[in-house]
Amino acid sequence: MELVNVEQLQVLLNKFANEDVYIHLETTNGAYASHFDEKVFNAGAFIRNVMLRYELGKVAGEAPHRVGLKLPHGWVYAQGITHFELDEHDRLLMAGHDQNGKLAVALQISKTPFTY
Amino acid sequence: MTLPMERHVLVVFPHPDDEAFGVSGTIATYVKQGIPVTYACLTLGEMGRNLGNPPFATRETLPQIRKEELLASAKAMGVTDLRMMGLRDKTVEFEDDEKMVEMMENLIEDTNPSLVITFYPNYAVHPDHDATGRAMIRAIRRMPKETRPTIYALAFSNDSKEVLGEPDIVHNIKESREEKMGAMRAHISQTAWMLEEMDKRLADGEPEAENWLHFERFYTYDFNKDFE
Numbered sequence: 451m452e453l454v455n456v457e458q459l460q461v462l463l464n465k466f467a468n469e470d471v472y473i474h475l476e477t478t479n480g481a482y483a484s485h486f487d488e489k490v491f492n493a494g495a496f497i498r499n500v501m502l503r504y505e506l507g508k509v510a511g512e513a514p515h516r517v518g519l520k521l522p523h524g525w526v527y528a529q530g531i532t533h534f535e536l537d538e539h540d541r542l543l544m545a546g547h548d549q550n551g552k553l554a555v556a557l558q559i560s561k562t563p564f565t566y
Numbered sequence: 567m568t569l570p571m572e573r574h575v576l577v578v579f580p581h582p583d584d585e586a587f588g589v590s591g592t593i594a595t596y597v598k599q600g601i602p603v604t605y606a607c608l609t610l611g612e613m614g615r616n617l618g619n620p621p622f623a624t625r626e627t628l629p630q631i632r633k634e635e636l637l638a639s640a641k642a643m644g645v646t647d648l649r650m651m652g653l654r655d656k657t658v659e660f661e662d663d664e665k666m667v668e669m670m671e672n673l674i675e676d677t678n679p680s681l682v683i684t685f686y687p688n689y690a691v692h693p694d695h696d697a698t699g700r701a702m703i704r705a706i707r708r709m710p711k712e713t714r715p716t717i718y719a720l721a722f723s724n725d726s727k728e729v730l731g732e733p734d735i736v737h738n739i740k741e742s743r744e745e746k747m748g749a750m751r752a753h754i755s756q757t758a759w760m761l762e763e764m765d766k767r768l769a770d771g772e773p774e775a776e777n778w779l780h781f782e783r784f785y786t787y788d789f790n791k792d793f794e
Contacts, residue, residue: 451621474625480615481656481692485724496613496656533621543624550759551619558625565626566654 451533451545454515459534462542463507463517466559474498474558475526499563502526514546517557528557567738572601576679576715578670578702580608580658580694582636583753588720589683590643590749591739592782597644598742604647604677607636608698613655616756623755635753642748649673659697663704666697670705679715682706686785687793689721689730700793707789717787733783740780747779 478494504519504526519526530546537543541560548554558564575596579585585593585605596603610629617623623631633650640648651669653661674682685699699719706714718735739746750757767775 451624453620476613476625478613478615481694485691488724532619535624537624537626541626543626545617545621545625547617547619547621549619551617551621552615553617553625554615556625565629566652 451535451543454509454513454531454534454544456509456515459509459515459517459544462534462536463509463519463559466542466561467504467507469561470501470503472499472501472560472563473526474556474560474564475500475528476556477528477554479554480552517544526557528555530555531557567595567741569595569599569737571599572596573680574677575601575603575681575683576673576677577603577605577683578608578673578698579605579684580653580692580698581611581614581655582607582609582632582639583611583756584685584695585643586639586746586749586753586757588722588782590639591742591746591779592683592737593645594643594742594745594749595737595739602647602677603643603645604649604673604679605640605643605645606649606651606673608651608653608658609655609694610636610650611655611756614756616758628755631755632753635755639749639752642752643745647677656694658694661697663701666701667704667708670702671708674705674709674715681718682715683718683784684720686719686721686726686730686787689719689723689726691723703787703793707792718784719787721785730785733785735784735786737782737784738780739782743779 476496483490484492502521504521506520508518510516514530514532517528517531531544532546534544544557545553546555593603611632612629614628684702685695687696687699690696690699721730750761764775
C-alpha cells in the first residue's frame with residue numbers, strides 16, 4: 451500500500467461509482483484493548499461483502515483522510531485513511547494504520563466479492 | 567522435563583500464533599517424546615491488526631501470510647498433523663453453537679485424544695478464545711465420563727488467578743526453548759514487537775522473561791466446577 455495520493459485516490463473512487471460494488475468496512479481498537487488497559491472502552495465494527503451502489507465518492511481533508519460514499523438513501527463513511535492501493539484483482543483497498551503499524555480503519559471496494 | 571505419556575494430544579485454538587505463546591514448548595516436548603499431536607486452528611487470523619506502517623500486508627493478503635506462518639510454526643514444533651478449519655477471525659462465537667460442538671466432536675472422533683489443550687472459557691480474554699474452549703468443553707461433557715480425555719485449559723484474563731487459583735499443571739519446557747522461540751519467530755508478522763521487547767528483557771536478565779521461556783501453565787479442567 452502507498453500513502454494516500456488524493457488525486458489518484460479520487461480517480462479510483464470515481465471509477466467505482468454508479469455500479470454494484472462489494473464493501474468491506476471496518477474499524478477497531480483491538481480485541482485486547484481493555485485487557486491491556488482496563489480504562490479503554492473496547493469497540494469495533496465490520497461489515498464484509500455488503501453490496502451497494504454509490505453515486506458520489508470523495509476523499510477529503512489532510513492526512514489522515516476521510517472517505518465518504520453518498521448512496522441513494524444513505525452514506526458510507528471512514529475516518530483515518532492513510533494508505534491505499536488498487537490490488538491485483540482491481541479492488542480498491544483503503545486503510546488507516548496508526549503509529550505502531552496497527553490497522554485502525556479499513557474501507558475496501560470491489561466489483562467481485564471478497565473472500566469469506 | 568519428561569511429560570507423562572499420552573495416546574494422542576489434540577490442540578485446538580482459533581488463531582495462528584495462539585499456540586506459540588503458551589503451548590509451543592509443551593507441543594514440541596510431546597512431539598520429541600514420540601506422542602502424536604494434532605493442532606487444529608480454527609481461523610487464519612484474518613482480522614489481525616498488525617499490518618505495519620508502512621504496511622507489509624493488506625486486510626486481503628494477511629490470511630495468506632498468516633497461513634504460511636502457521637505452517638512454519640508447525641514445522642518448528644515438529645507438528646505434522648495441522649488442520650485449518652476455515653472459520654473467520656472474530657466470528658467464532660457467532661457460528662451456530664451446535665455446529666461448533668460437532669466440529670469438536672469430529673476432531674475428537676478422528677484423533678481419539680487422551681489429552682485436549684484449549685482455552686479456558688470466560689478466562690481467555692478474546693471472544694474467539696472463549697468460544698473455542700466453550701465448544702470443546704461442551705463436546706467432551708457429552709462423552710461418557712470414563713472415555714473423556716483430560717483437558718488442559720489456558721487462562722490469562724486479568725482475574726483468572728484470583729478466581730481459578732494458580733494453574734495446577736506446570737511444564738518445565740527449558741529443553742524445548744529453541745522450538746518455542748522457533749514458533750514465536752514463525753509468527754513474525756504478529757510477534758515482532760513482542761520479540762523485540764523480550765530480547766531487551768532477556769538481555770537485562772529479567773527473571774520473568776526467562777520464566778516465560780521455561781514454564782508453561784495449564785488448568786486441568788474440572789467438570790465439578792463447570793463453567794456453565
